[in-house]
Amino acid sequence: MKTLKVGDKLPNFECINENEEIINSNDFIGKKLIVFFYPRANTPGCTAEACNLSENYQKLTDLGYQIIGVSCDKPKSQKNFSTKFGFPYPLLADVDQKVVKLFGVWGTKKMYGREYEGIYRMTFIFDSDGILERVIDKVNTKDHTNQILNG
Numbered sequence: 001m002k003t004l005k006v007g008d009k010l011p012n013f014e015c016i017n018e019n020e021e022i023i024n025s026n027d028f029i030g031k032k033l034i035v036f037f038y039p040r041a042n043t044p045g046c047t048a049e050a051c052n053l054s055e056n057y058q059k060l061t062d063l064g065y066q067i068i069g070v071s072c073d074k075p076k077s078q079k080n081f082s083t084k085f086g087f088p089y090p091l092l093a094d095v096d097q098k099v100v101k102l103f104g105v106w107g108t109k110k111m112y113g114r115e116y117e118g119i120y121r122m123t124f125i126f127d128s129d130g131i132l133e134r135v136i137d138k139v140n141t142k143d144h145t146n147q148i149l150n151g
Contacts, residue, residue: 003104003122003135010130011102015070017090018078023068029130034060034067034148036123036139037105041073041081041091045121049141050087056145057088063149064128070094071119123148 004011010033014024036053038046050069053060060067067089071078078091092099100106105120123136125148140147 003120003137004124004132006132006134008132010126010132011099013099013102015092015094015099016075017092018075018082019090020075020093021090023090023092025130028066028126030128031066032064032128033126033130034065034123035070035103035126036067036144037070037100037103037119038121039071039119041071041077042084045141046071047081047085049121049139049144050081050091051085052142052144053089054085054087060145060148065125068092070099072097072100 010025010028012025014022017023036049038049040046053067057067069089070092072094074095075093078093082091094100097106100119103124105122107117107120108115109118121139123139124132125134127133136147
């Protein structure tokens, strides 16, 4: 699977969020956008990453960024995750894996010697023209905002 590269355009997508509302990539035209992909809601690493972005939400929005999180969890799981931690940004419930495949973040992973299919933890940063400026493929879950801001 081909992962998006710097210079690529924001893919056209439509997906429901934690409230089962439709989120469309066109909603972000003219806005800077951070799209972070995480393997599973309410797991330690995913919680650390999402909370770090939430704690720094104002700093990121002051710089003009919109934020969306994406995993293949069901809307109910995303809703529980969002409610539990009070996330100020939407979480997409990509249960059919369309968005993760468009971004190229779905594939074979290994853990404890076992291979399985899943989401790669990655973040994509788009400018206001929808052009990919940066890809973070080695996410520091506890300090992700600084990775985004300081390259």
